[in-house]
Amino acid sequence: MTKQPRHSQSGLTLIELMISILLSSLIVAGALSVGFTMMNGYRDNREMTLVDRSARVSLEILADALRNAVPGVPDGAVEDGVGCGGQIGVQVTNSTTDPDELLMVYASGGVVTSTRETFTHTSTTIKLTDATGLADGDYIVVTEPTSVEPVKAVIVQIATITPNGSYYDATLIAPNVTCPAIATFTFSPLALVVRAKIARFYIEDSAATGNVPTLMMDPDAEGPEDPEPVAEGIEDMQIAVGVDADADKEVFEDDSTTDEWHYNVAGDLAPGTPTRAFRVTLVAIALRDQSNVNSYIRPEVEDRAGASAADPFRRRVLSTTVEMRNIVGSP
Numbered sequence: 001m002t003k004q005p006r007h008s009q010s011g012l013t014l015i016e017l018m019i020s021i022l023l024s025s026l027i028v029a030g031a032l033s034v035g036f037t038m039m040n041g042y043r044d045n046r047e048m049t050l051v052d053r054s055a056r057v058s059l060e061i062l063a064d065a066l067r068n069a070v071p072g073v074p075d076g077a078v079e080d081g082v083g084c085g086g087q088i089g090v091q092v093t094n095s096t097t098d099p100d101e102l103l104m105v106y107a108s109g110g111v112v113t114s115t116r117e118t119f120t121h122t123s124t125t126i127k128l129t130d131a132t133g134l135a136d137g138d139y140i141v142v143t144e145p146t147s148v149e150p151v152k153a154v155i156v157q158i159a160t161i162t163p164n165g166s167y168y169d170a171t172l173i174a175p176n177v178t179c180p181a182i183a184t185f186t187f188s189p190l191a192l193v194v195r196a197k198i199a200r201f202y203i204e205d206s207a208a209t210g211n212v213p214t215l216m217m218d219p220d221a222e223g224p225e226d227p228e229p230v231a232e233g234i235e236d237m238q239i240a241v242g243v244d245a246d247a248d249k250e251v252f253e254d255d256s257t258t259d260e261w262h263y264n265v266a267g268d269l270a271p272g273t274p275t276r277a278f279r280v281t282l283v284a285i286a287l288r289d290q291s292n293v294n295s296y297i298r299p300e301v302e303d304r305a306g307a308s309a310a311d312p313f314r315r316r317v318l319s320t321t322v323e324m325r326n327i328v329g330s331p
Contacts, residue, residue: 047286048314054231055284055318058215061230062102062201062280066090066322071107071194072143072153076275076324078105079154079183081172082139082198083221087183088155090275090324092239094263096303099203099237102280103221105141105155109133111195115142116167119187121154124172128193131161131168139198139220140170144191151185155198157220198223201230203237213285235285235315238302240264242277242321251276266303281319290314 069090070076076089093101111133119126119142126142134140136158143153159173200221205213215234218227241262242251251260261279262271281301289312290296296314298307 047288047290048316051233051284051286052316052318054233055282055316058231058234058282059280059318059320063320063322065104065106065197065199066278066280067325068107069104069324070153071141071196072145072192073141074145075152076273077151077153078141078143079151079185080198080221081154081156081182083223084182085221088198088221090278092241092263092271092278094239094270094303096266096305098304099235100239100263101200101202102237102239103198103200105196105198107141107194108139108197109195113193115187115189115191115193117189119191121151121182121184121186124174126156126170126172126193127164128161128168128170129190131163131170134158134161134170134195136160139196141194141196142187142191143194144187147185147187149185151183154182154185155196200227201237203234205235212287215282233284233287234282235298236281236283236301236304238263238281238283238304240279240281240302241271241275242279243271244274244276245272264302266305268303275324277321277323279319279321281317284316284318286314288313 070078073089077087078089080086080088088103088105090104091102093103113128113130113132113134116127116129128134138158139155140158141153141155145152157173159171162169162171197219198221200218202216202218203213204216204227205211209229209232212232213235214232215230215237216227217230219225243260243262244251245260253259253261253264255265257265257267257269262268264279283298283301285298292312294310294312296312297310298315299317300306301317
C-alpha cells in the first residue's frame with residue numbers, strides 16, 4: 001500500500017504572532033503620530049493666518065480713518081457738538097502699561113456739500129446746498145478754514161433732512177451746538193460740510209468679549225451707541241505720534257525722548273504740533289494655546305514694556321505709518 005505524503009503543518013508560533021502584532025502597532029502608531037502632528041501644525045498655521053488677517057484688516061481700517069481724519073481742518077481741532085467734549089480731532093490716550101486708545105473725527109464716504117446761510121454755535125438747524133448722500137442720523141463736520149475765529153470746525157449730528165425749495169434744512173440732534181460748554185463760532189455761508197464719523201478705538205478683554213482680547217470701535221465716542229467689535233485676537237495697540245518740530249518735512253527718530261516721535265520710548269512727553277504722522281502697531285494673539293509649555297511672550301512695543309511672564313500663545317506684530325493729509329505740517 002502506497003503511503004500518502006504528509007502535508008507541512010508549519011506556521012506562526014504564538015511568539016511570532018505577538019511580535020508581528022507589536023511591530024504593526026508601532027508602525028500604525030508612528031503613522032498616526034505623524035498625521036496628528038501634521039494636523040496640529042496645519043490647524044495652528046490656519047489659526048495664525050486668521051489672526052494675522054484680522055490684524056491686517058484692523059490696520060487698514062485704522063490707517064484709512066487716519067488718512068481721512070479732520071477733513072478740511074488745517075489745525076486739526078474740531079469742536080465737539082455731539083458729546084460736548086470740547087475740542088477733538090485726533091487724540092491718542094497713551095499708556096505704558098495697557099493698550100493705547102485712539103479718538104478721531106474722520107471723513108466718511110466722500111460726501112461734501114456746503115452751507116447756504118450763516119451757521120453759529122446757537123443754531124439748531126443748518127441749511128445745506130445739497131443733501132445727496134446724507135441721511136438722518138449722519139454726522140457732519142462744518143468747517144471754515146479761513147475763519148479768523150479760534151473755532152474753525154465743529155462736528156454735529158443730523159436728526160432729519162427736509163427739502164426746502166432749492167436747498168435742504170437739516171435739524172440737529174441735541175445736545176449738538178446747544179452744548180453749554182461749546183465755544184462760540186460763526187461760519188459764513190458756503191462753509192464746507194463733510195459727512196464724517198467720530199469714533200473711539202480701544203482694546204477690550206472682558207466678559208463682554210468672551211474674555212477674548214478684541215479691538216473695539218465706539219461709533220459715536222461717548223455717545224449713546226454701543227461699541228462694536230472690529231477684530232478678535234488683538235491683544236495690544238500702541239500709537240506713536242510724529243511731530244515735525246523743525247519743519248524740515250521729516251520726522252527724526254533715534255529712540256530717545258528728544259527725537260520727533262512721541263510715545264515711542266518710555267518717558268516721552270506729550271506731542272506738540274504740527275502733527276505729521278501716526279505709527280500704529282497691533283499685537284495679534286492666537287485664540288488658543290499652541291504649545292504645551294510657556295514658549296511665547298507679549299513683545300515690547302513702542303513705550304510699553306513686554307510681558308514679564310511667558311505663555312503658550314503665539315503672536316504676530318504688525319505696524320503701519322500714516323502721514324496725515326489734512327493737518328498743517330503734513331506732506
